[in-house]
Amino acid sequence: GAVVSQHPSWVICKSGTSVKIECRSLDFQATTMFWYRQFPKQSLMLMATSNEGSKATYEQGVEKDKFLINHASLTLSTLTVTSAHPEDSSFYICSGQGELDTGELFFGEGSRLTVL
Amino acid sequence: GEDVEQSLFLSVREGDSSVINCTYTDSSSTYLYWYKQEPGAGLQLLTYIFSNMDMKQDQRLTVLLNKKDKHLSLRIADTQTGDSAIYFCAQFTGGGNKLTFGTGTQLKVEL
Numbered sequence: 001g002a003v004v005s006q007h008p009s010w011v012i013c014k015s016g017t018s019v020k021i022e023c024r025s026l027d028f029q030a031t032t033m034f035w036y037r038q039f040p041k042q043s044l045m046l047m048a049t050s051n052e053g054s055k056a057t058y059e060q061g062v063e064k065d066k067f068l069i070n071h072a073s074l075t076l077s078t079l080t081v082t083s084a085h086p087e088d089s090s091f092y093i094c095s096g097q098g099e100l101d102t103g104e105l106f107f108g109e110g111s112r113l114t115v116l
Numbered sequence: 117g118e119d120v121e122q123s124l125f126l127s128v129r130e131g132d133s134s135v136i137n138c139t140y141t142d143s144s145s146t147y148l149y150w151y152k153q154e155p156g157a158g159l160q161l162l163t164y165i166f167s168n169m170d171m172k173q174d175q176r177l178t179v180l181l182n183k184k185d186k187h188l189s190l191r192i193a194d195t196q197t198g199d200s201a202i203y204f205c206a207q208f209t210g211g212g213n214k215l216t217f218g219t220g221t222q223l224k225v226e227l
Contacts, residue, residue: 044204049214059214093159095215104149104164108158
Protein backbone atom coordinates (compact mmCIF):
# COMPACT_ATOMS: atom_id res chain seq x y z
CA GLY A 1 0.00 0.00 0.00
CA ALA A 2 0.88 3.66 -0.13
CA VAL A 3 3.28 5.12 2.41
CA VAL A 4 2.76 8.09 4.66
CA SER A 5 5.72 9.30 6.69
CA GLN A 6 5.52 11.47 9.80
CA HIS A 7 8.35 13.39 11.36
CA PRO A 8 9.36 13.61 14.14
CA SER A 9 8.20 10.36 15.68
CA TRP A 10 8.74 11.69 19.20
CA VAL A 11 9.31 15.16 20.47
CA ILE A 12 9.71 16.57 23.96
CA CYS A 13 9.41 20.30 24.40
CA LYS A 14 9.07 22.91 27.09
CA SER A 15 5.76 24.52 27.84
CA GLY A 16 5.18 27.63 25.74
CA THR A 17 7.16 26.53 22.73
CA SER A 18 5.75 25.60 19.33
CA VAL A 19 6.21 22.24 17.67
CA LYS A 20 5.80 21.37 14.00
CA ILE A 21 4.91 17.88 12.83
CA GLU A 22 5.28 16.95 9.17
CA CYS A 23 3.21 14.44 7.26
CA ARG A 24 4.39 13.34 3.83
CA SER A 25 2.80 11.02 1.32
CA LEU A 26 5.79 9.31 -0.26
CA ASP A 27 4.38 7.51 -3.27
CA PHE A 28 1.02 9.06 -3.92
CA GLN A 29 -0.59 12.46 -4.06
CA ALA A 30 -2.88 13.20 -1.19
CA THR A 31 -5.38 15.88 -2.04
CA THR A 32 -6.84 15.45 1.40
CA MET A 33 -5.02 14.73 4.61
CA PHE A 34 -6.51 14.17 8.02
CA TRP A 35 -5.01 14.89 11.42
CA TYR A 36 -5.99 12.76 14.39
CA ARG A 37 -5.20 12.93 18.06
CA GLN A 38 -5.07 9.91 20.29
CA PHE A 39 -4.92 9.89 24.08
CA PRO A 40 -3.56 6.82 25.87
CA LYS A 41 -5.85 3.82 25.55
CA GLN A 42 -8.42 5.82 23.63
CA SER A 43 -9.63 5.95 20.10
CA LEU A 44 -8.54 8.38 17.43
CA MET A 45 -10.30 11.70 17.36
CA LEU A 46 -10.34 13.66 14.13
CA MET A 47 -8.94 17.13 14.64
CA ALA A 48 -9.09 18.58 11.16
CA THR A 49 -9.32 17.86 7.47
CA SER A 50 -6.64 19.43 5.34
CA ASN A 51 -7.12 20.09 1.64
CA GLU A 52 -4.22 21.06 -0.56
CA GLY A 53 -4.16 24.76 -1.29
CA SER A 54 -7.04 25.72 0.98
CA LYS A 55 -7.75 26.30 4.64
CA ALA A 56 -8.19 23.30 6.89
CA THR A 57 -11.59 22.35 8.22
CA TYR A 58 -11.49 21.89 11.97
CA GLU A 59 -13.71 19.67 14.05
CA GLN A 60 -15.84 21.17 16.74
CA GLY A 61 -13.85 21.94 19.85
CA VAL A 62 -10.47 22.05 18.12
CA GLU A 63 -8.80 25.46 18.34
CA LYS A 64 -7.58 26.45 14.90
CA ASP A 65 -5.23 29.08 16.32
CA LYS A 66 -3.72 26.47 18.59
CA PHE A 67 -3.29 23.76 15.99
CA LEU A 68 -2.13 25.36 12.76
CA ILE A 69 -2.43 23.14 9.72
CA ASN A 70 -0.82 23.87 6.39
CA HIS A 71 -1.21 21.75 3.26
CA ALA A 72 0.99 23.52 0.77
CA SER A 73 1.52 20.64 -1.65
CA LEU A 74 -0.06 17.35 -2.61
CA THR A 75 2.56 15.45 -0.64
CA LEU A 76 3.05 17.52 2.49
CA SER A 77 0.84 18.67 5.34
CA THR A 78 2.12 20.15 8.58
CA LEU A 79 0.59 20.50 12.02
CA THR A 80 2.02 23.14 14.31
CA VAL A 81 1.08 23.05 17.97
CA THR A 82 1.54 26.63 19.08
CA SER A 83 2.44 27.61 22.63
CA ALA A 84 2.24 24.00 23.70
CA HIS A 85 1.13 23.09 27.20
CA PRO A 86 1.23 19.77 29.06
CA GLU A 87 -2.40 19.06 28.18
CA ASP A 88 -1.38 19.07 24.51
CA SER A 89 0.76 16.00 25.16
CA SER A 90 -0.68 13.30 22.97
CA PHE A 91 -0.10 10.99 20.02
CA TYR A 92 -0.79 12.78 16.75
CA ILE A 93 -1.44 10.74 13.62
CA CYS A 94 -1.92 11.96 10.08
CA SER A 95 -3.41 10.15 7.15
CA GLY A 96 -3.67 10.72 3.46
CA GLN A 97 -6.57 9.70 1.32
CA GLY A 98 -5.66 7.53 -1.61
CA GLU A 99 -7.31 7.48 -4.96
CA LEU A 100 -8.93 4.09 -4.64
CA ASP A 101 -12.70 3.88 -4.79
CA THR A 102 -12.61 2.29 -1.37
CA GLY A 103 -11.63 5.62 0.16
CA GLU A 104 -8.81 3.92 1.99
CA LEU A 105 -6.74 6.11 4.24
CA PHE A 106 -3.03 5.55 4.65
CA PHE A 107 -1.72 6.42 8.08
CA GLY A 108 1.58 7.79 9.23
CA GLU A 109 3.50 6.17 12.05
CA GLY A 110 2.36 8.83 14.47
CA SER A 111 4.17 11.53 16.42
CA ARG A 112 4.29 11.46 20.18
CA LEU A 113 4.38 14.92 21.73
CA THR A 114 5.38 15.35 25.35
CA VAL A 115 5.17 18.87 26.77
CA LEU A 116 6.99 19.42 30.03
CA GLY B 117 -25.36 9.95 15.79
CA GLU B 118 -21.90 8.87 14.74
CA ASP B 119 -21.02 6.50 17.55
CA VAL B 120 -19.04 3.39 16.81
CA GLU B 121 -18.79 1.06 19.78
CA GLN B 122 -16.50 -1.86 20.54
CA SER B 123 -15.63 -4.03 23.49
CA LEU B 124 -12.53 -2.72 25.22
CA PHE B 125 -10.58 -5.90 25.80
CA LEU B 126 -10.36 -9.46 24.57
CA SER B 127 -8.00 -12.19 25.67
CA VAL B 128 -7.53 -15.45 23.76
CA ARG B 129 -5.06 -18.32 23.73
CA GLU B 130 -2.66 -18.76 20.89
CA GLY B 131 -4.19 -20.92 18.18
CA ASP B 132 -7.78 -20.07 19.10
CA SER B 133 -10.04 -17.85 17.05
CA SER B 134 -10.67 -14.25 18.07
CA VAL B 135 -13.87 -12.41 17.34
CA ILE B 136 -13.93 -8.65 17.71
CA ASN B 137 -17.30 -6.96 17.52
CA CYS B 138 -18.37 -3.49 16.50
CA THR B 139 -21.71 -1.69 16.40
CA TYR B 140 -22.29 1.47 14.45
CA THR B 141 -25.08 3.96 13.95
CA ASP B 142 -24.54 5.52 10.51
CA SER B 143 -26.02 3.15 7.94
CA SER B 144 -25.02 5.26 4.95
CA SER B 145 -21.38 4.15 4.81
CA THR B 146 -20.33 2.49 1.58
CA TYR B 147 -17.38 0.75 3.20
CA LEU B 148 -16.54 -0.35 6.72
CA TYR B 149 -12.96 -0.90 7.77
CA TRP B 150 -10.84 -2.73 10.30
CA TYR B 151 -7.54 -1.21 11.36
CA LYS B 152 -4.79 -2.62 13.57
CA GLN B 153 -2.61 -0.52 15.83
CA GLU B 154 0.47 -1.92 17.49
CA PRO B 155 1.93 -0.11 20.54
CA GLY B 156 3.26 3.33 19.71
CA ALA B 157 2.57 2.96 16.02
CA GLY B 158 0.18 4.27 13.44
CA LEU B 159 -2.73 2.38 12.00
CA GLN B 160 -2.56 -0.43 9.51
CA LEU B 161 -5.57 -1.22 7.36
CA LEU B 162 -6.36 -4.90 7.78
CA THR B 163 -9.40 -5.29 5.62
CA TYR B 164 -12.60 -3.61 4.56
CA ILE B 165 -16.04 -4.70 3.46
CA PHE B 166 -18.41 -3.14 0.99
CA SER B 167 -21.78 -2.36 2.51
CA ASN B 168 -23.69 -4.62 0.12
CA MET B 169 -21.71 -7.66 1.27
CA ASP B 170 -22.47 -9.90 4.22
CA MET B 171 -19.10 -11.56 4.49
CA LYS B 172 -15.57 -11.17 3.30
CA GLN B 173 -12.71 -13.58 3.87
CA ASP B 174 -9.07 -12.66 3.53
CA GLN B 175 -6.67 -15.41 4.64
CA ARG B 176 -7.05 -15.66 8.42
CA LEU B 177 -9.47 -12.75 8.58
CA THR B 178 -13.23 -13.02 8.17
CA VAL B 179 -15.46 -9.97 8.28
CA LEU B 180 -19.17 -10.34 8.89
CA LEU B 181 -21.61 -7.51 8.34
CA ASN B 182 -25.17 -7.46 9.63
CA LYS B 183 -26.70 -4.32 8.22
CA LYS B 184 -30.03 -4.85 9.90
CA ASP B 185 -28.45 -4.82 13.34
CA LYS B 186 -25.63 -2.45 12.30
CA HIS B 187 -23.13 -4.96 13.56
CA LEU B 188 -19.68 -5.67 12.19
CA SER B 189 -17.30 -8.36 13.35
CA LEU B 190 -13.74 -9.40 12.65
CA ARG B 191 -12.74 -13.01 13.15
CA ILE B 192 -9.07 -13.90 13.30
CA ALA B 193 -8.43 -17.60 12.85
CA ASP B 194 -5.46 -19.33 14.49
CA THR B 195 -4.61 -16.23 16.51
CA GLN B 196 -0.88 -15.68 17.02
CA THR B 197 1.04 -13.61 19.56
CA GLY B 198 1.84 -11.18 16.77
CA ASP B 199 -1.86 -10.43 16.52
CA SER B 200 -1.77 -8.75 19.94
CA ALA B 201 -2.72 -5.14 19.24
CA ILE B 202 -5.62 -2.74 19.36
CA TYR B 203 -8.20 -3.21 16.65
CA PHE B 204 -10.41 -0.39 15.45
CA CYS B 205 -13.46 -0.59 13.26
CA ALA B 206 -14.18 2.56 11.27
CA GLN B 207 -16.67 4.05 8.90
CA PHE B 208 -17.07 7.25 7.01
CA THR B 209 -19.78 9.40 8.54
CA GLY B 210 -21.16 12.86 8.04
CA GLY B 211 -21.89 12.31 4.39
CA GLY B 212 -18.63 10.52 3.74
CA ASN B 213 -16.21 13.21 4.77
CA LYS B 214 -15.15 11.99 8.17
CA LEU B 215 -13.68 8.65 9.14
CA THR B 216 -15.04 7.78 12.57
CA PHE B 217 -13.25 5.17 14.59
CA GLY B 218 -14.63 2.80 17.15
CA THR B 219 -13.41 2.87 20.70
CA GLY B 220 -10.88 0.15 19.95
CA THR B 221 -10.54 -3.41 21.25
CA GLN B 222 -7.29 -4.48 22.80
CA LEU B 223 -6.55 -8.06 21.85
CA LYS B 224 -4.18 -9.99 24.07
CA VAL B 225 -2.95 -13.34 22.88
CA GLU B 226 -1.65 -15.65 25.58
CA LEU B 227 0.54 -18.70 25.18
